[in-house]
Amino acid sequence: MSLGLTRAQWLAVLAVLVALALLPLGLKRFGIYMLSLWCVFVVAGHGLNLTMGYAGQISLGHAAFFGIGAYASALLVQAGWSFWLALPAAGAICVAAGLVVGFPALRVQHHYLAFATLGFNVLAWLFFRNEEWLTGGNFGVRNITRPALFGRSLDGDLAFFYACLALMAAASYATAWLLATPWGRAFAALRDNPIRAESLGIDIRAYTLAAFALGALYAGVAGAFFAPLVGYIDPSPFHLTHSLAFMMAIIVGGAGRFFGPFLGIAVLILLPEWLRGISGGALTRIAQEWYLVGFGVLVMAMVVWCPGGLLGLAGRLRRRA
Amino acid sequence: MADLVQLLVSGCATGAVYALAAMGFVLLWQTSGTINFAQGEFVMLPAFAMLAGLALGLPLPLAFLASLVVAALVLGAAFKRVVVDPLVRAGVLPLVVATLGLSLAAKHAVRVGFSAEAQPFPQIFPEGVWNVLGVRVSAADVGTLLVAGALLAALHLFITRTLFGRSMQACAQNPDAARVLGIDVAGMILATFVINALLAACAALLVTPVWFARFDMGEAIGLKAFFAAIIGGFNQMRGALLGGILLGVLENLAAAYLSAQYKDGVALALFVLVILFRPEGLLGRAEERKV
Numbered sequence: 001m002s003l004g005l006t007r008a009q010w011l012a013v014l015a016v017l018v019a020l021a022l023l024p025l026g027l028k029r030f031g032i033y034m035l036s037l038w039c040v041f042v043v044a045g046h047g048l049n050l051t052m053g054y055a056g057q058i059s060l061g062h063a064a065f066f067g068i069g070a071y072a073s074a075l076l077v078q079a080g081w082s083f084w085l086a087l088p089a090a091g092a093i094c095v096a097a098g099l100v101v102g103f104p105a106l107r108v109q110h111h112y113l114a115f116a117t118l119g120f121n122v123l124a125w126l127f128f129r130n131e132e133w134l135t136g137g138n139f140g141v142r143n144i145t146r147p148a149l150f151g152r153s154l155d156g157d158l159a160f161f162y163a164c165l166a167l168m169a170a171a172s173y174a175t176a177w178l179l180a181t182p183w184g185r186a187f188a189a190l191r192d193n194p195i196r197a198e199s200l201g202i203d204i205r206a207y208t209l210a211a212f213a214l215g216a217l218y219a220g221v222a223g224a225f226f227a228p229l230v231g232y233i234d235p236s237p238f239h240l241t242h243s244l245a246f247m248m249a250i251i252v253g254g255a256g257r258f259f260g261p262f263l264g265i266a267v268l269i270l271l272p273e274w275l276r277g278i279s280g281g282a283l284t285r286i287a288q289e290w291y292l293v294g295f296g297v298l299v300m301a302m303v304v305w306c307p308g309g310l311l312g313l314a315g316r317l318r319r320r321a
Numbered sequence: 322m323a324d325l326v327q328l329l330v331s332g333c334a335t336g337a338v339y340a341l342a343a344m345g346f347v348l349l350w351q352t353s354g355t356i357n358f359a360q361g362e363f364v365m366l367p368a369f370a371m372l373a374g375l376a377l378g379l380p381l382p383l384a385f386l387a388s389l390v391v392a393a394l395v396l397g398a399a400f401k402r403v404v405v406d407p408l409v410r411a412g413v414l415p416l417v418v419a420t421l422g423l424s425l426a427a428k429h430a431v432r433v434g435f436s437a438e439a440q441p442f443p444q445i446f447p448e449g450v451w452n453v454l455g456v457r458v459s460a461a462d463v464g465t466l467l468v469a470g471a472l473l474a475a476l477h478l479f480i481t482r483t484l485f486g487r488s489m490q491a492c493a494q495n496p497d498a499a500r501v502l503g504i505d506v507a508g509m510i511l512a513t514f515v516i517n518a519l520l521a522a523c524a525a526l527l528v529t530p531v532w533f534a535r536f537d538m539g540e541a542i543g544l545k546a547f548f549a550a551i552i553g554g555f556n557q558m559r560g561a562l563l564g565g566i567l568l569g570v571l572e573n574l575a576a577a578y579l580s581a582q583y584k585d586g587v588a589l590a591l592f593v594l595v596i597l598f599r600p601e602g603l604l605g606r607a608e609e610r611k612v
Contacts, residue, residue: 058414058417104593104596104597107596107597107600111356111413111417112551112596112600114356114417115547115548115551115592116592116593116596118544119548119588119589119592119593120589122544122585122586122589123586123589126582126583126585126586129582130582130583240540241540244421244425245425247418247421248418248421248422248425251418289433290429290430290433292425292426292428292429293425293426293429293430293433294426295422295425295426296422296423296424296425296426296427296428296429297422297426298422299418299419299421299422299425300404300419300422300423300426302422303408303411303415303416303418303419303422304404304407304408304419307411307415
């Protein structure tokens with residue numbers, strides 16, 4: 001399917017993929033790890049971008065879906081399942097959870113929905129922390145093994161990076177495809193004017209639920225890769241603050257724009273690590289310490305002056321030039 | 322039985338602090354349609370302002386007064402001017418996102434600029450436990466309850482009995498009509514922002530001796546204030562009061578009799594019940610969906 005891209009654009013996408021595949025050859029172990037992390041978070045970011053950026057349903061519980069996927073896959077693998085069976089299972093559990101969370105969205109909108117999803121995140125986090133018999137509580141799940149594919153172990157950092165990159169490419173393609181279908185149009189209609197969408201015959205109940213279920217599916221699959229990537233999970237990466245960070249990353253990158261998550265997640269997780277990597281004069285140390293402050297201010301500035309995010313800003317500058 | 326009474330009293334004390342924060346939240350929503358996701362940080366920042374005052378050698382009452390002034394200027398007027406005014410026409414969501422950004426920035430500015438550790442804060446009530454008819458209640462709980470109760474009562478009288486307060490209400494109910502009647506709508510909205518900041522600073526004074534001053538103390542308070550406001554009814558000041566007290570008491574009872582680990586889940590459970598069965602809140606009125 002062409003997805004509305006010209007041949008030159010497809011070639012550009014291919015070139016970027018090849019560049020990404022070659023990039024880790026010049027990186028040390030930590031660099032490869034950070035790039036893998038970026039791939040995994042971008043997949044989760046696509047999910048939130050679908051729910052929030054395209055379908056307009058504010059979701060402040062994305063880290064919880066991410067966590068459910070991570071715990072589900074880690075625990076199933078430890079119970080002896082193959083990772084490739086645990087992965088769809090984790091996705092299915094997240095879809096179910098997404099439907100449950102989407103249900104209040106049928107009754108309430110906007111800020112109420114923000115609180116409902118936020119509450120779900122708090123509850124999921126309490127569950128991860130308190131149900132020690134299942135999740136190991138604060139001690140978490142240790143020694144999560146990486147899977148093998150077609151008899152080849154993905155245990156090495158580089159091998160697992162390629163798995164994460166393949167996942168990101170597949171998820172990105174799926175997103176682009178979905179957005180080109182009538183579903184994608186219906187999501188945008190739901191965001192822009194739900195009542196009008198309804199009068200045009202779009203079943204807004206079904207689409208609202210679908211938006212949540214899809215977002216959760218992406219987050220769950222990303223979480224399922226996150227667990228073997230870091231090798232150890234405890235409740236902390238799935239706290240509410242990370243849901244908020246996810247959401248702000250999408251806003252900073254550009255909500256409702258296909259490339260938004262790539263950029264937003266890079267600003268959120270790659271940029272501070274890069275700052276840390278620069279051998280530090282006083283200035284980089286200050287920049288690193290105040291990074292999250294700057295990020296918060298950037299989010300405010302974005303919403304006030306540039307609702308399209310960094311991508312929107314780039315577009316605006318290009319038009320002016 | 323004695324235990325129960327004790328739990329009720331301390332629950333009411335905590336709940337009254339929630340109600341203070343929730344009240345400001347509801348006020349902002351009523352007059353300007355602002356959802357302030359940084360409400361918790363509006364409690365945290367005055368706490369650190371007071372600590373800064375104490376560090377400069379001011380006695381606590383003076384430090385408190387200074388923090389009231391700073392809160393009114395920064396968290397009231399400047400917040401409205403810089404963050405809310407440019408966004409208020411864009412709808413609810415951009416403001417939610419912007420205040421989330423503000424909350425993140427404020428939290429980490431305090432963490433980096435002040436300290437990541439919990440800071441001790443002077444007790445404002447005498448320590449000790451009173452024995453009333455065989456029931457033991459702590460002086461701090463009673464003091465908190467009395468002060469918060471007095472503040473809420475004063476606010477209620479101010480809003481319902483004074484011309485200024487009635488004008489504020491008019492702006493909340495129908496800004497156009499209020500303008501026709503010669504009320505300075507912009508001034509009234511500014512006043513609610515200042516009142517919100519003052520209430521948050523008072524909540525900081527009451528809660529910090531118990532919880533200690535920490536850069537992330539606002540997370541818990543902010544969440545409880547939101548949930549209290551929604552449970553009670555987002556568009557009713559009485560609702561915020563009811564929601565706050567209900568939450569404080571039920572949390573205490575749940576921690577004592579059900580599970581201390583899931584204490585923070587009480588607010589959620591109540592909230593889910595409310596939005597499923599009575600989305601406008603216990604005391605609220607339904608708002609119409611606008612095209």
